[in-house]
Amino acid sequence: MANTTLNRHTELHELLERLNLAAMATIFADLALKAAKEGLTHEAYLYELAKHEEEQRTHRRTERLLRQSGLPREKTLRTFHLGQLPAALQLQVERLKRGTFLETAVNVIAVGKPGVGKSHLAAALCHEFILQGHAVLWISTATLVQRLLAAKRDLRLPHELTKLDKFACVMLDDIGYVQHNRDEMEVLFTFLAERYERKSVMITTNLVFSEWERIFKDPMTTLAAIDRVVHHSVILDMTGVESYRAKEATHQHLHPHEKSQMLPQNESPESSSATIIVATSTI
Secondary structure: OHHHHHHHHHHHHHHHHHOOOHHHHHHHHHHHHHHHHHOOOHHHHHHHHHHHHHHHHHHHHHHHHHHHHOOOOOOOOOOOOHHHOOHHHHHHHHHHOOOHHHHHOOEEEEEOOOOOOHHHHHHHHHHHHHHOOOOEEEEEHHHHHHHHHHHHHOOOHHHHHHHHOOOOEEEEEOHHHOOOOHHHHHHHHHHHHHHOOOOEEEEEEOOOHHHOHHHHOOHHHHHHHHHHHHOOEEEEEOOOOOOHHHHHHHHHOOOHHHHHHHOOOOOOHHHHHHHHHHHHHOO
């Protein structure tokens, strides 16, 4: 009888593997024992199996999407100090993290001085989208431009743009730091034009739109690029947010009694130290 049961378990394990039900294949024997002990019905037993398989598939899909995204894994909403933002911006973030704007190819542009957490916030939102099952690509603008330029030189730019199409959102980090020559400007504009009203783009920049001519050089191209980016977009205006890097540097140079004077009345030096550590991790 024991041999018969063992054979049936072996056969079921092999069958589940062939059906690409790896999670079920791993857990079914333990669940069968649990079902026997607790007197579960066949329906309850199968439900537990299916639930476990679904959880494992979701986990594997999330891990796959994270690997291909290039996202910095530590930059999530959990490590972002949301309280640094004005209430209106916090409300925008709460709405954006639902990911519904991806369905209508809306863009997101985070504008602000260096050190205010633009990149961290954008990465944190992208993490949320991946948890919802969306494919996301995190890439610096400079890296994307060189990737597209190489594809253009090899006469495979359309193919490269098609590959990027699989991502519901492409996050372009630090667009304002890139100084393009004409060829680089053209491939960046081509990318933005191709995704217009089809797929979402997220952009972080330290340049307000009136300064984007420094990126695209030609005034008409600049206007056309801004038009395509801004037409359907959410603007995260972080220009009034204080730089955490500047705040930390100032704090480090203060005399101890000056630091204590900067604390809220109900906050101890020990709790302030913890706050500074958290603030450092958000940049």
